[in-house]
Amino acid sequence: MSVTIKDVAKKAGVSPSTVSRVLSNHPRISHATSEKVKAIMLEMGYHPNIMAKSLVSKTTHSLGVILPKPAEELFLNTFFMELIRGIVAQANRSGYDVVLSSGSSEQEEVEAVSRLVYGGRIDGAILLYSRKNDPVVDFLSRNHFPAVLVGRSEQHKNIISVDTDNVQAAADATRHLIQMGHQRIGFVSGPPELVVSLDRMEGFKMALNEANLEFHKDWIVEGEFLQESGYRAMSFFMNLPERPTALVVVDDIVSFGILRGLHELGYKVPEDIAIVSFNNIALSELSTPPLSSVDIGIYHLGYTASQALIQAIQEKDPDKLVHQRHIVPHRLILRQSSMFAPSRN
Template identity: 55%
Template sequence: MSSVTIKDVARLAGVSPSTVSRVISNHPKISPATKKKVREAMEALGYHPNIMAQSLVSKNTQTLGLVLPHSAEKIFVNPFFSEVLRGMLAYANIKQYDILMSSANNPKEEIEAVTRMVLGRRIDGIILMAPRQKDPIVEKLLEYQFPFVLLGRSMEHDHVLSVNNDNIKAAYDITNHLIKQGHKRIGFVSGPPDLVVSIDRLEGYKKALLEAGLPVHPDWIIGEDVLQGNAFHALTMIMNSPEPPTAFVVTDDVVAFGLIRELYAAGFHVPQDVSIVSFNNIVLSELSNPPITTVDIGIYHLGYLTVQHLIRKLSGEEIEKPQMIVPHRLIIRESSMKLQ
C-alpha cells in the first residue's frame, strides 16, 4: 500500500497542495474553516507530516527551547516548575509544538546551551525562565536576533516579549496584609539576589513598610540560604534579639516550609509567635502545618501564556503589548494571624 501524500490530502479536502503545506506549518493567513477541513482530511487518511523534511524546506522545527534556571535536580524539587511546565506543554500541544529543555549548573553552561540550540537550528524560539539583572542570555539572544520570550521580565529591555506578575505590587499587597494585622516588625526571606523576581518582591516589601511609616531592618532581610548549612544561626540570632520580627514575608512557598521547620526547631510556633506569608500557592501550601497564607500567581497560566505569546510572535502576528501581566490574588490561611 502506498503512503499517503500531501496531494492525497489536498484532493480529499478540495484545496491545493500548497494550502495543505500552509496548514501543516500553521500559517496565520489560512482561515480556521480551511484548517479544520484539511486537518479532518489528514486524520481520515492517517496522514502524518514529515517534520524533519518540512523543517528543511521551511526552516521551521516546530520545537521551542526551554532554558531552565538551575540544574534539573534542584528545579523539579519545587512544584512551581512542574506546574508552569504543565501550562507550557498544554499550549504547545494545541499548536503541535514540542519543547526541548536544557538545564545547566551555571551561567556559562546556560550560554553554551543556548548557543547550541540557536546555531544548531534545533528550535524556532526560546523560553527563558527566571531572568537575572543584566542577564547575559538575554543579551546573547538579542545579539543573535533570535525569537524569545521571558517568563519574568528584563530590567534593561522593556521591548522584549515577557509574561510576568506585577511582583512589586504582589509583595506590597502581602506585606500590607501583615501590616493590617498589626505587625510592625516584619522580616523578609529573599530568593537569589540577582533574579529580577527577587529584586521586585524586595522592592514591594520595602515600599509597603515605608508607606506605613515602619522601619526597614537590613538585618531582617535574609537570603533563602539562611535555611541551609551553618547559616541557620542567622535566623536564631534574629529571633532571639530583644525585639524580633513578629512576621516574615517569604519569597517562595517551598522556602516557607523550610523556614517554618527551622522556627519550630528553635522553639517558635507559627503563627502564635511569628506569622509567615509567602508566594506561589503551590498545592502543598494548603496541606502544610499550618496552611500557608500565600500569593496565588497563576502558575499554570504563566506557563500557558508564555508559550502562547512566543508562538504568536513566530506566526508573524503583530504584538502590540510585548509585556503581559498575569493578575495575582492573596490566599489567606492559618500561617498568619492578627497580632494580639
C-alpha cells in the same frame, strides 16, 4: 509503500494543499476539516517528514525553554513544573514541540542556547527567570532571535516579557501583616541577582514606608528557592535578640522549610510568628498550618509566555512586538498562617 500527502488528500476528499495547511495549523482551516484530515492520517499511518518540512520552511515548530539551573535542582520547586505545564499546553495547542535546555553555570547556559539557535533546532526561546546582566538575554538580543522572558529585564527593555507586578504583590502581602497589627516584619528573599527578588524587596520596603515602620537589615535573609533556605532562615531569625513577629517569604517552598524548623523548635504559626508567602502552589493549603500566599497565576504565566513567543515567531513585522510586557494579575489568598494579631510588638 509509504503513504503520501496526495494519498491522504484523496481519501479525505480535499486538496493536497489543504492537508499541508492542516499540518501547519493554518487558521483558515476549519476545526471539522482539520479533525477529519488528522483522523485519516492516523488511520493510514501517515507521518509528515518534519526534517524536510523544516528545510523548506526554515522553521522547526519547536520552542526552547531555558531552565535557570540544572534540572535535578530546578524540579525540587513545583513552581517551575507548573510554569512549564502552562508553556507546553499552549505550545501543543498551537502545534509546537518544546525543547528543554539548562546549564550549571551562566557560560554553560549561553553555550546550550547558542547550540539550539545556531543549529536551527528551535524557532524561539522562553527564559524562565530574569537576572541582572544576563548573558543569555544579551546573546538572544544580539542575534535578534525571538524570545520571551518570564520576569522583567533591567537592561533589555525591548524583549517581550510576561510577568507579575511583583512590587505590588509584595506590598499587598506586607500590608496584610501590618493590618493584622504586626510592626516587626522580616523578609526572606531569593538570590539577590534575580530581578524578582529585587522587585519583591522593593514592594516590601514600600509598604513599610507607607506605615512609617522601620526597615531592619537584620531581619532580611537571602537564599535559594529551596526548603533548606527557609530552614536556615528560621534558625537565623529565632537566634536574634529581637526577632520579627511576621515574615514575608519569597516562595512557598521556602516557607515549608521555615514551618518545619519552627515546628521542631516548638514554635507555633501564626501565634509566635506569622507568614505570608508567594506562588500559592497546591501544597500551600495542605501545609500545617495552611499558608497565606500570593497567587501569581503560575500556569497562566507559562501559557501566556508560550502564546506571546508563538505570536512573535509568526509576526512578519517585528517592530510591532517591541516593548510588549504582559502582566498576569495576582491575588492574596489568606489562610491560617497569617490570621492572628500579635499580643505585643
